[in-house]
Amino acid sequence: MEIRSQFGLTVYGGPKFKTPYYFREDTKKPFVFTSFFPNIKIPFDEIQSKSGNRHIIEVFDSSNDNLIWKLPIDFKLYSQYKPKDKEFELTPVYYLDSKNKLLYLSFDNSLTIGIYGLDLDFDMKRQITLEKNELFDKGKGKTVKLFPVFDHGFLILRYSGMSELELARKKELNAMYSPIQDTQLYRFCYTYGENAFFKELLFPDGIEPNSELLNLGGGKILMREKDREDSEITHSMYSVFKLRKKEL
Secondary structure (H helix, E strand, O other), X not given: OOOOOOOOOOOOOOOOOOOOEEOOOOOOOOEEEOOOOOXXXXXXXXXXXXXXXXXXXXXXXXXXXXXXXXXXXXXXXXXXXXXXXXXXXXXXXXXXXXXXXXXXXXXXXXXXEEEEEOOOOOEEEEEEEOOHHHOOOOOOOEEEEEEEEOOOEEXXXXXXXXXXXXXXXXXXXXXXXXXXXXXXHEEEEEEEOOOOEEEEEEOOOOXXXXXXXXXXXXXXEEEEEOOOOOOOOOOOOEEEEEOXXXXX
């Protein structure tokens, strides 16, 4: 006896964020990123072998319905390895500032941030490199998020991770322990100005680090609070944190 299903269910597994797009000063229709998303691994070696010009972002130009490649990149700015090397491990982490027409680009395993102008086809404006010795993870962790705050300031979220031995110890005490949800393994790094002022900030306790962090502007960040484990989840709570510049 054959039993057929009465309905089907498709679960969407793609990126859960707004499709990145921007406008140039000389156009009224948007340029849309087709496959270049933050925190989504990209086969750079395959892309560059096909494009042949070191470009890494495929863009849909809605003014003429064409697909074009943009942002020729020199990976030496971000990694000691080349895309064809087996040690090459870079996943893009970026913030697209449509208002000021800038792309703030870094990678998870990189300490460098490149700032690119969108009006002139991703010309590099400047770059900032974090110093390993100033970081709590000594440069061995990963960049998770970044966004601009105030004028010429950046807030970078870093995740240190832990050794397999330390993880095993944590699991012995708590079988449900997950390092990516441990706020002690995260730090905000604030860098500001041409002199690269640097300050490391603790990640707020009670906040879910592996969830959405929204830049509200003016140094304000929206973060989701951790769900209570002893109650049924019916809604999520959010908090707004504000970064304040200390007057000297």
